[in-house]
Amino acid sequence: MISFDFWNYDAHIVEELRRKGMDAHHINIGAYQHESFPARVKNTISKILLKRNLKNELRQEMILKKLNKLGPQDQILVINPELIDREFHFQIKKFTKRYIAYLYDSLARCPAGHLVDMFDEVFSFDKKDAEKNNFKLITNYNYLPEVNEFKPAKYDLIYLGSFDKRIGTLSKITTKIEELNLSYNCVVVGKKTWTKKLVQSTSEITFTRKRIKHRDIPSYYSEGKVLLDLMRDNQTGLSFRFFEAMALKKKVITNNPTITDYDFYRPENILVLKDDLSNLDKSFFEGTYKELPTEVHEKYRMENWVETVFKLK
Template structure:
């Protein structure tokens, strides 16, 4: 019998990177019937009639109101969400990742329709401060940065989705990085790690997403990068993860939460190079498997790469797998709690 057999869930998550379409089948796999509202976020806006289009042009020309179309789009998405929600019976759970992407009225009504309402903000709260207005709607609200832990929030990390068909055969040594261009400081850290790996004859697969033409031209001068102007689907990213031996993660400076890259390394038994020193406090950390880059320890990289990996216990590893993760999030069945550790 499946863990959640016969249970229902109202679900919504970012469609960026194809995350929602990866998570939905995992919810179904554990037995949940899923009412997925994520695709509505991608609804294409169409003017209702010619008069609405003319009125929008009028607002732009005479009132410099360039936000009017966005307001119309937001109103249409809210209407679609509320109309679809009316067709959903009362659910056992509602679960939203980045609930601030959804209209507050919709979130409020969705939570009323569920026995247990849960949210997870996988970015720092202050990065998207609108999220503070949503806290009151949820029975359980999770954050992944220790700085965001309050009496109104609970701790959580990201997770990995077990790949039951994966064979950990050697596929050639290669280092893989995938990330967005955030600022020059972060890019300089990526570049420093790449240049430290090159003398060690480690082939690089470094993908950087940047849609700014001027910045792209500057970045393309660096020989180690492949520039993408659009987001790489998560499923494609996982294929790249499987086909490397070393994962590189450069921390987003706005939070200390661990990225998905960390848990991909844990899942696929890859060596990890990261700039996030907070990782040293986690129960799966082992210096044989994880190298914390500080900008001054490049001389230690070769020794790290030549050191055999140490196995992480199945109990610790399974704690961060999706099956335990979702039971902890929904407070259902037997699970291991996922607490954020104290700093070492």
């Protein structure tokens, strides 16, 4: 598997393959670092003067170096292939019998249309992209075990996300939460969080460059009664929040209307926000969580995802 694994979700795929007895490897291009400070300075100058990102080129060369050491592979999965230039895809494809891709972003956000002909099969979590381009639709996966013991929630609402345009919506929601006399803990992660002063907000949102470690995310979410999910622009696919909430048996508030199309949607568990937030009230927080059938949990487990994508069934 080749991916830019910023939040460390992709690693679960390799772990599951290994659990099944496969000889699986993960080339994480997001983990690549400059060899020295001068190399970092050289790349900065190159980006400014030549509009050329040397780090991206070195990442891709790293992929080929690692594949040369590993040798031929039965299958290679690339997650979000737009991060790799077409010429490198040609080289990578030589190492495998089956070259597949998973798009965990919409084509509108991360254009990869010019690369899809490179792959034997393309999977996408975005329903519109899948229908329009004849991709195989597949959601993200539930990588967590189902909880049976419940701890008292510390906050009414919990949010964790990257620093982007969703901050404006987040600010409006937290303001509404304060008006309802409810509590919240919202953490926004990103390199540009220093620009938080540009965000017109009186809410107590935590901005940080340091992301929460992946292994700590479940315990972070367990502190909330309800998890908040906010869509990115031009994207309708389901984030990992829904599947983490499913495992942790937490309610979700979201502005993604497509959630109502899925079989695990229950209005008692998932509130789809109106644009004016007029349906955001205390009653959703006060209601009880509706348990999902075992077969629904099984359908979205990591094991099923891996068996489907790699045709192991």
